Amino acid sequence: MNGKIIGGFLVLSALVAGAAMYYLQVYAFYRPVEVSSPAAAIRLVSLGGVQEAMLTSDFEAIDADSSPLRFRGCFVTPMTLAMLSETFETYEDPTPLNAPPWFGCFDAERIGADLETGAALAFLSEKNIHPGVDRVVAVYPDGRAYAWHQLNESAEK
Structure with missing residues (x-):
């Protein structure tokens, strides 16, 4: 009888701990980014090395203070790919990181595949944010655009 109680307690404790860890990873630390906040200002680095504001609308983003890699954003820009690629610095080896499943506008797997095939182009927004x-x-040809944070070469050493 005592073994069943102890075993049940251990199983219940493991379930509660697992549920708490899931909640903390997927929901707890994320917060929406307000359009008026500095984090919502999307800029691009020009070929001359100057940061310039990017025209955006329909901005939606999340971020967390627990990690600098948790920023994800979705928006629309009227800027064309031709103009962007002639004016701004492209980003080598872009690797979008997964967003929580509840943040539906950001599909890292699709964005990554489209970047590999050339269906979208990646640009440097801010070096060492x-x-x-x-x-x-x-950025996609139709104006859809997505932003994220990723480790750069100085962090990978």
């Missing part, structure tokens, strides 16, 4: 972390923006 946090130490060792860059903000990257991927």
Whole structure:
């Protein structure tokens, strides 16, 4: 009888701990980014090395203070790919990171595949937005655009 109680307690404790860890990873630390906040200002680095504001609308983003890599954003831009590629610095080896499943506008797997095939282009938004972390923006020909943070070469050493 005592073994069943102890075993049941251990199983219940494991289930509660697992549920708590899932909640903390997927929901707890994320917060929406307000359009008026500095984090919502999407900029691109020009070929001359100057940061310039990017025209955006329908901005939706999430971020968390627990990690500089948790930023994800979705928006629309009227800027064309031709103009962007002639004016701004492209980003080598863009790798979008997965967003929580409840943040439906950001599909890292699809964005990554489209970047590989050339269906979208990636640009440097901000170098070292946090130490060792860059903000990257991927833009599609129809104006859909996505932003995320990823480790840069200084963090990978």
